[in-house]
Amino acid sequence: MNLQAVTIGQYFPGDSYLHRLDPRTKLIAVLLLSVAIFLPRYFPGYLLVALFTMIAVALSRVPVKFILRGLKPIMIFMAITVLFNAFLTPGEPLFQIGRWAITREGLVLSAVAAVRLVLLVVSASLLTLTTSPILLTDGLERLLRPLAPLGVPAHELALMMTIALRFIPTLVEEADRIMRAQEARGADFRSGSLINRAKGLIPVMVPLFVAAFRRADELATAMEARGYRGGTGRTKMKQLAFSGADYRAWAILVLFTVAVVGLRVTGRG
Amino acid sequence: MDESYIAVNQVSFAYPTADTTAEQIRLALNHVNLAVRPGEFVAVLGMNGSGKSTLARHLNALLLPRDGTVLVDGMDTREEKQLWAIRDRVGMVFQNPDNQIVAAVVEEDVAFGPENQGRPPEEIRQRVAEALAAVGMSHMRERAPHLLSGGQKQRVAIAGALALRPACLVLDEPTAMLDPSGRGEVADVVHRLNRELGMAVVWITHFMEEAALADRVIVMADGQVQLEGPPRTVFNQADQLRAFRLDVPPAVSAAERLRAEGVPLPEGILTLQELVEALCQLRSAT
Ligand SMILES: Nc1ncnc2c1ncn2[C@@H]1O[C@H](COP(=O)(O)OP(=O)(O)O)[C@@H](O)[C@H]1O
Ligand SMILES: [Mg+2]
Numbered sequence: 001m002n003l004q005a006v007t008i009g010q011y012f013p014g015d016s017y018l019h020r021l022d023p024r025t026k027l028i029a030v031l032l033l034s035v036a037i038f039l040p041r042y043f044p045g046y047l048l049v050a051l052f053t054m055i056a057v058a059l060s061r062v063p064v065k066f067i068l069r070g071l072k073p074i075m076i077f078m079a080i081t082v083l084f085n086a087f088l089t090p091g092e093p094l095f096q097i098g099r100w101a102i103t104r105e106g107l108v109l110s111a112v113a114a115v116r117l118v119l120l121v122v123s124a125s126l127l128t129l130t131t132s133p134i135l136l137t138d139g140l141e142r143l144l145r146p147l148a149p150l151g152v153p154a155h156e157l158a159l160m161m162t163i164a165l166r167f168i169p170t171l172v173e174e175a176d177r178i179m180r181a182q183e184a185r186g187a188d189f190r191s192g193s194l195i196n197r198a199k200g201l202i203p204v205m206v207p208l209f210v211a212a213f214r215r216a217d218e219l220a221t222a223m224e225a226r227g228y229r230g231g232t233g234r235t236k237m238k239q240l241a242f243s244g245a246d247y248r249a250w251a252i253l254v255l256f257t258v259a260v261v262g263l264r265v266t267g268r269g
Numbered sequence: 270m271d272e273s274y275i276a277v278n279q280v281s282f283a284y285p286t287a288d289t290t291a292e293q294i295r296l297a298l299n300h301v302n303l304a305v306r307p308g309e310f311v312a313v314l315g316m317n318g319s320g321k322s323t324l325a326r327h328l329n330a331l332l333l334p335r336d337g338t339v340l341v342d343g344m345d346t347r348e349e350k351q352l353w354a355i356r357d358r359v360g361m362v363f364q365n366p367d368n369q370i371v372a373a374v375v376e377e378d379v380a381f382g383p384e385n386q387g388r389p390p391e392e393i394r395q396r397v398a399e400a401l402a403a404v405g406m407s408h409m410r411e412r413a414p415h416l417l418s419g420g421q422k423q424r425v426a427i428a429g430a431l432a433l434r435p436a437c438l439v440l441d442e443p444t445a446m447l448d449p450s451g452r453g454e455v456a457d458v459v460h461r462l463n464r465e466l467g468m469a470v471v472w473i474t475h476f477m478e479e480a481a482l483a484d485r486v487i488v489m490a491d492g493q494v495q496l497e498g499p500p501r502t503v504f505n506q507a508d509q510l511r512a513f514r515l516d517v518p519p520a521v522s523a524a525e526r527l528r529a530e531g532v533p534l535p536e537g538i539l540t541l542q543e544l545v546e547a548l549c550q551l552r553s554a555t
Binding site for chain 1: 326329331356357360361363367368369370373374376378380381384386387388390394413414415426430
């Protein structure tokens, strides 16, 4: 395993319409879309939501294989959901396997669950594929800032994300180095039972954690030395700004939401 | 006294320990005096554990003296309301370049200090541009720090301190983790800042050749200042340096041995070049 190949998030650099949107617009859009995905009852509603997601994929100019790659980790989860729904929903039986039956109602529910899950993951992947982690952090901080009086630690969360982004590559490098040093001394991380491999990782994790705590300590001192005193009174060099593209996106989002809700309320979708 | 920018007067400090058998407390700093004048380049030498870092952390109120006072630009570091003013004036760079860079993009990291000060975005931008230019890293402003070399990371860290526009830069063994070329890079940048911007520098190191370029050298041992003076004077006290377990610069020790062998070399030889010149002169004289 080459640890260097591990990347954070899955940003796909580009200059598409979606890339150029303000991260706040995209965050809100994903939030709306994930609610909209659960609203429809009938086919026209699903079609609308699916079409909307597909148009967004097309606008992102991210190759479809990257988007599908995001679905891989949820395959098992999806299979389980589909099977459970298919077998455990009571109704008119279609096939019989032993004393288990797949029902018509079960198949419908399975399909619905699968579609919802895929749309959900695709829309969330679109956000991270078209927004650099730094902009995502900024966007999140700005969106959460109004909630700070309610006790939402907007600045602290954003700072934690920033530091994580900064240090994940460093820690990965370090883990790689320690593993290679251990391998040179005969450690084997590739073969043997899962338990043995996990045991083999202990001599890697311990020095890594010790070093990480020292790093955290030194970083805190360095931040203090540069005048860090929490989020209050702090400014940002990079200001987020909405543009024409964002205004257009808002208009489309409003129309889309009205359509989905309308279909649902009128009982047509 | 009045002309010094930083004045350390009779400062003692002990780290809190688990067992508080009062009399057994080991002083990390023991009645230390130090004055840093505006625009001066001071090198601090001393073996591990001699108290160099503890002293450094007193210079911008990361640590507060147990006894004695530290004045920065006339402000007492123990007065809480001046804390941020003091940290704006004394920038600090640490040993491990990886553990002092906060952000995942070079320019965002340099912006961290002025952002903490709450400056307007336009001004932050300008400060970041200036600071990166001063360390010769403008062309890398959009890079990810973990992809830079050690010397480059350390220059980013220096830029991060410069963005606060300090009058004094304290560097705690900034070259200890770098390869020779990185060491040269960092030393060159700091000397240029000292020369061109008149920035006062406190350079903590255990490399003799780096200390040799300072205006003044301080040698610490056991939490005390043991020797102080221009590099030439300090480094020619070879026996003393050995007593504090410091390396004697190679040229000094070579000259010492040649003298012991009866070669009539003058006192005060510091660099290899000076040694070569002195030997050539001897040769042309005979
Ligand atoms: N965080 C700490 N807690 C307790 N003791 C410390 C701490 N840091 C340093 N010391 C002790 O203080 C003394 C001076 O350390 P330090 O200032 O780091 O020396 P130097 O930088 O010259 O190596 C040493 O004896 C060291 O063990
Ligand atoms: Mg030290």
